[in-house]
Amino acid sequence: xxxxxxxxxxxxxxxxxxxxxxxxxxxxxxxxxxxxxxxxxxxxxxxxxxxxxxxxxxxxxxxxxxxxxxxxxxxxxxxxxxxxxxxxxxxxxxxxxxxxxxxxxxxxxxxxxxxxxxxxxxxxxxxxxxxxxxxxxxxxxxxxxxxxxxxxxxxxxxxxxxxxxxxxxxxxxxxxxxxxxxxxxxxxxxxxxxxxxxxxxxxxxxxxxxxxxxxxxxxxxxxxxxxxxxxxxxxxxxxxxxxxxxxxxxxxxxxxxxxxxxxxxxxxxxxxxxxxxxxxxxxxxxxxxxxxxxxxxxxxxxxxxxxxxxxxxxxxxxxxxxxxxxxxxxxxxxxxxxxxxxxxxxxxxxxxxxxxxxxxxxxxxxxxxxxxxxxxxxxxxxxxxxxxxxxxxxxxxxxxxxxxxxxxxxxxxxxxxxxxxxxxxxxxxxxxxxxxxxxxxxxxxxxxxxxxxxxxxxxxxx
Numbered sequence: 067x068x069x070x071x072x073x074x075x076x077x078x079x080x081x082x083x084x085x086x087x088x089x090x091x092x093x094x095x096x097x098x099x100x101x102x103x104x105x106x107x108x109x110x111x112x113x114x115x116x117x118x119x120x121x122x123x124x125x126x127x128x129x130x131x132x133x134x135x136x137x138x139x140x141x142x143x144x145x146x147x148x149x150x151x152x153x154x155x156x157x158x159x160x161x162x163x164x165x166x167x168x169x170x171x172x173x174x175x176x177x178x179x180x181x182x183x184x185x186x187x188x189x190x191x192x193x194x195x196x197x198x199x200x201x202x203x204x205x206x207x208x209x210x211x212x213x214x215x216x217x218x219x220x221x222x223x224x225x226x227x228x229x230x231x232x233x234x235x236x237x238x239x240x241x242x243x244x245x246x247x248x249x250x251x252x253x254x255x256x257x258x259x260x261x262x263x264x265x266x267x268x269x270x271x272x273x274x275x276x277x278x279x280x281x282x283x284x285x286x287x288x289x290x291x292x293x294x295x296x297x298x299x300x301x302x303x304x305x306x307x308x309x310x311x312x313x314x315x316x317x318x319x320x321x322x323x324x325x326x327x328x329x330x331x332x333x334x335x336x337x338x339x340x341x342x343x344x345x346x347x348x349x350x351x352x353x354x355x356x357x358x359x360x361x362x363x364x365x366x367x368x369x370x371x372x373x374x375x376x377x378x379x380x381x382x383x384x385x386x387x388x389x390x391x392x393x394x395x396x397x398x399x400x401x402x403x404x405x406x407x408x409x410x411x412x413x414x415x416x417x418x419x420x421x422x423x424x425x426x427x428x429x430x431x432x433x434x435x436x437x438x439x440x441x442x443x444x445x446x447x448x449x450x451x452x453x454x455x456x457x458x459x460x461x462x463x464x465x466x467x468x469x470x471x472x473x474x475x476x477x478x479x480x481x482x483x484x485x486x487x488x489x490x491x492x493x494x495x496x497x498x499x500x501x502x503x504x505x506x507x508x509x510x511x512x513x514x515x516x517x518x519x520x521x522x523x524x525x526x527x528x
C-alpha cells in the first residue's frame with residue numbers, strides 16, 4: 067500500500083504501479099460491461115428492481131434485417147450480393163448463433179432466389195425468416211418459400227391505424243388476430259411487428275392486443291408462441307428511467323414481460339436513429355428483459371437507420387465478457403465488401419471507418435508511441451486487423467511523424483526509431499504548412515519518399 071496524502075478531507079492513495087482497471091479494460095477484448103448494482107424504475111407507483119447481472123445470463127441474441135429494412139435505404143442488393151453478405155453474417159455470428167436470425171422480402175423473383183441460394187449454403191445460423199404485410203393472401207408466398215417464421219406488420223399507433231390504414235382500433239385488432247391465426251394454421255410461427263409502438267396508446271390498444279396474443283399462444287405448441295417485435299419506428303424511445311409511456315423503454319419492456327406475460331425469448335427490439343439513441347435504446351431493451359436486438363449492417367435502414375449490427379456485436383462481447391465464438395475480423399471484411407459495392411461508410415464511423423483509430427493530434431500520437439492502449443479503444447490489430455494509425459498534418463508534431471515512420475517500417479520494441487532520427491522529416495512536414503500554406507493532410511506516398519531520402523538504410527530493410 068502506497069503513501070496516503072490528505073487532500074481536502076479525502077485521502078489520495080499513492081501507488082508504485084498504475085491501476086489500469088484491467089478487470090474492465092482487458093485490451094484483448096472490447097471493454098467489459100460490469101454492473102455493481104440493480105437498475106430501478108418506478109412503474110405504476112411502485113419501485114421495480116431489474117437485475118442487469120441476470121439479464122446478461124439470458125440468451126441474448128442479435129437478429130438482422132439488412133435484407134429487409136436495410137434494403138429500404140439503398141438500391142436493392144443483387145442475389146449474388148445477398149448470398150455473399152449472408153455467408154459473411156454466418157461467419158461473424160459464429161457457431162453459437164449470436165446472430166440468430168435474418169429476414170428476407172418475398173415479393174420479387176430476386177427476393178425468392180436470394181432466399182433459396184442463401185439457404186442452400188447450409189448454415190444453421192442465422193435462421194432465415196420472412197416479412198409480409200398483415201394480409202392472409204401473403205401467406206401463399208411464405209408457404210412457397212418454406213420458412214418457419216415470418217414477421218408481419220401490425221401497426222400499433224393511432225397515427226397508423228386511423229390515418230394510414232383508415233381503420234378503427236377494433237377493426238385493426240380483429241384483422242391482425244385473423245392473420246396470426248392464419249399463420250398458425252399454416253404451421254408458421256408469427257412475429258408481430260408493433261409498428262410505431264413508442265407513439266401508441268399502450269393501455270388502450272397495445273396491451274389488450276399483446277395479452278390476447280399471449281392467451282392464444284397457450285393453445286399452440288411452445289415453439290409456435292407468437293413473437294413481438296417492438297418497433298421504435300420514429301426513434302422516439304428513451305432509455306432513461308422515469309420517462310412516461312409510450313416512450314419509456316424500461317416501462318415498455320416491463321409491461322410486455324410482467325403484465326402481458328410475454329417471455330423474454332419471444333421479445334425483440336427494433337429501433338431507428340432519428341434522435342441519435344438507436345444503439346443505447348437497443349442495449350437498454352436487452353438489459354430490461356428483451357432477448358433479441360434487431361439490427362442492420364452499419365445501421366443502414368429506413369431514414370436515419372437501425373441499430374448497427376457491428377455495434378450490437380461489440381456490446382454483446384462487452385456484456386458477456388467473451389467472444390462467444392464471434393469472428394470479429396468479419397466486421398472489417400464485410401465493411402471492405404460493402405465499400406467495393408459503392409456503399410459510402412463515413413471515414414470516422416466506429417470500428418470500420420477509414421479513420422476510426424487514426425489520430426491527427428500530436429499529443430495523442432505521443433500517447434500511442436508510448437503505449438497504444440492510451441489512445442486505442444482495444445486491440446484493433448488483433449480483433450479487426452486494423453492497427454492504430456496516425457494521419458500527418460500540422461497538428462501531428464514530431465511524435466506523430468515518429469509513430470508513422472515506425473509503423474511504416476514495421477519497427478517494434480527496441481528496434482523503434484526515436485524522435486531525433488526523424489526530425490528532418492518532421493521539419494519537412496511543418497514547412498509544407500508554414501512556408502507553402504498547405505491545408506490537406508500529408509499522404510502516405512509523400513512520407514514514404516521522405517523516409518527513403520532521410521532514412522535510406524532503414525528503408526532498404528523494410
